[in-house]
Each structure stands twice: as C-alpha cells, then as structure tokens.
Amino acid sequence: MSTQTITSPWWRSAPLAKKALNGSAKFWFSTVLVGQAIFSYYIVMFYYKATLVNQNIERFNEIMPGGYIQGDFWGNIAVVAHVLLAAIITVGGLIQLIPFIRTNYPALHRWNGRLYVMTALTISLTGMFMIITRYEKIVGTFIGHAAVTLNGAIIVVCAVQAFRFARQRKFAQHRIWALRLFLAASGVWMFRVGLMAWLSIHGKPVGFDPVSFSGPFLTALYITVYILPLFFMEIYLRAQRSPSASKKMMTAAMVLTISLIMTLGVFAATMGMWLPRI
Numbered sequence: 124m125s126t127q128t129i130t131s132p133w134w135r136s137a138p139l140a141k142k143a144l145n146g147s148a149k150f151w152f153s154t155v156l157v158g159q160a161i162f163s164y165y166i167v168m169f170y171y172k173a174t175l176v177n178q179n180i181e182r183f184n185e186i187m188p189g190g191y192i193q194g195d196f197w198g199n200i201a202v203v204a205h206v207l208l209a210a211i212i213t214v215g216g217l218i219q220l221i222p223f224i225r226t227n228y229p230a231l232h233r234w235n236g237r238l239y240v241m242t243a244l245t246i247s248l249t250g251m252f253m254i255i256t257r258y259e260k261i262v263g264t265f266i267g268h269a270a271v272t273l274n275g276a277i278i279v280v281c282a283v284q285a286f287r288f289a290r291q292r293k294f295a296q297h298r299i300w301a302l303r304l305f306l307a308a309s310g311v312w313m314f315r316v317g318l319m320a321w322l323s324i325h326g327k328p329v330g331f332d333p334v335s336f337s338g339p340f341l342t343a344l345y346i347t348v349y350i351l352p353l354f355f356m357e358i359y360l361r362a363q364r365s366p367s368a369s370k371k372m373m374t375a376a377m378v379l380t381i382s383l384i385m386t387l388g389v390f391a392a393t394m395g396m397w398l399p400r401i
C-alpha cells in the first residue's frame with residue numbers, strides 16, 4: 124500500500140483562504156479611503172470655496188448645467204445643500220468604517236453615525252428633488268435618472284434600518300445595514316471612478332455617447348454601481364461565513380479585481396476630473 128501523503132492544493136488551505144479574503148477587503152477599503160478622501164478634497168475646494176468663500180454659486184454650472192438656475196430659490200437651496208453635504212457624507216462614512224475609531228472612540232462613532240444617517244437622508248431627498256424639478260437640465264437619460272433615484276431610495280432604507288438596529292442595540296444587524304448604507308452611499312463616487320477607469324482603459328468614449336450621455340456601457344455602469352454593490356457585499360459576507368476555502372479564494376479574487384479597477388479609476392478621476400476642476 125502506498126504511504127504517499129495526499130496534500131490539498133494551496134488554494135484549498137483554510138488559513139490562507141481566510142487571509143486572502145481579509146487582505147482583499149483591506150485593499151478594497153484602502154482604495155476607497157484614498158479615493159473618497161480625494162473626492163472630498165475636490166468637493167471642499169470647488170463647492171465649499173464657490174459657496175462660502177467666493178459666494179458665487181453660478182460657478183457650479185461649470186460642472187453641472189442644472190447647478191444654479193436664476194429665480195429658482197428652492198432648487199438652488201437643494202443643490203447647495205446637496206453638494207455641501209456631499210463632503211460630510213463622504214468623510215463621515217470613512218470615519219464610521221475605520222476600526223480604530225470604532226473601538227477607541229465609541230462616542231465619536233455614535234455621534235458621527237447620527238450625523239451620517241441624517242446626511243444620507245437629506246442628500247438623497249435633495250437629489251431626488253433635483254431630478255424631479257430639473258429633469259431636463261440634468262445630464263443623462265431616463266435610465267440614469269431612474270438608477271440614481273433608486274440608489275437614493277436604497278440609501279433611505281439602509282439609513283433607517285442601520286439607525287433602528289443601533290437604537291435597539293442589535294449590533295449584528297446594525298453592522299450589516301451600516302455596511303449596506305456605506306456601499307449605497309458610495310454609488311455616486313463609484314460611478315465617477317468606474318467611468319474614468321473605462322475611459323482610461325479605452326482612451327476615448329466607448330459604448331456610450333458623451334454628448335447625450337447614453338449607451339450600453341453607461342446603463343451597465345448605473346446598475347453595477349448603484350444597485351449591484353449590495354449583491355457583491357452579500358457574496359462577500361457569505362464567503363466570510365462559509366467553511367469552503369475555494370469559495371473564500373474566489374471571492375478574494377473578485378474583491379481584488381474590483382479593487383484594482385477602482386485603483387485605476389481613482390487615479391484617472393483624480394488626474395482627469397477632480398484636480399483640473401479645482
């Protein structure tokens with residue numbers, strides 16, 4: 124009888140698979156941290172400066188044609204609130220997810236959490252208001268407007284659930300809904316990063332018309348960034364719970380691939396979109 128030992132291939136090693144999955148999640152979060160910090164910097168340097176320092180919100184129209192509309196008082200208020208809150212929600216979300224802060228500064232986590240939930244609700248409602256009242260002025264098609272509106276609705280549901288479970292001290296459910304909220308609230312950022320990654324890969328607009336801002340690529344991107352992240356998160360959480368090493372390895376590969384595309388997109392958005400506008 125053979126005494127040869129049958130060893131599992133390396134990708135079936137449970138400790139290695141666990142490390143790979145954790146490592147991929149850390150890489151993903153590092154990319155998000157850097158990318159959203161730069162996005163916040165852009166928002167402050169462009170929108171905060173135009174509003175609070177130069178008091179010239181007409182400058183918004185350099186970026187969005189439906190930014191400032193003369194005579195539309197409430198619409199303009201909604202736009203100003205929206206872009207000022209954009210920096211708060213972006214920085215606030217990062218603060219909530221940094222484990223060091225959650226562990227060492229629980230009061231900061233609680234207060235920032237309340238602010239985050241309030242901001243998520245207000246930014247979604249102002250966004251929906253802008254779409255309804257300025258439909259013709261906003262770049263994009265019905266599919267784009269519907270996708271971002273659905274994203275707003277998802278944000279509202281996740282914010283309410285995350286807050287409700289925190290109040291009830293059901294922290295396992297709170298964690299899941301808070302993560303869903305973070306992902307949904309990052310959809311707008313992911314859209315910009317995804318678009319710029321695609322443009323830098325192709326060197327020109329492919330799969331969409333840059334003038335009407337429509338086409339199959341944009342439709343796919345809307346669904347991927349505004350709706351599917353919750354599905355990707357479910358895959359990740361299931362892999363984390365699963366005893367299967369190969370499931371963990373495949374999920375780690377998926378997270379790593381997404382993170383690499385995002386790294387490219389963050390670089391392209393920073394150099395081609397955010398820094399030139401400041």
Ligand code: HEM
Pocket residue numbers: 166186187188189190205206208209210212213243246247248249250251253254260261262271272273274275276278307308309311312
């Ligand atoms: C939750 C996180 C969100 C952030 C951080 C955010 C950020 C921004 C920023 C910075 C702009 C100005 C455009 C730019 O400089 O890129 C903007 C515009 C806009 N946002 Fe949001 N937003 C968020 C959510 C939403 C939601 C949920 C909706 C819809 C329900 C929405 C609807 C809009 C609309 C309609 C515009 C104007 C676009 C245009 O005129 O071209 N946003 N947002």
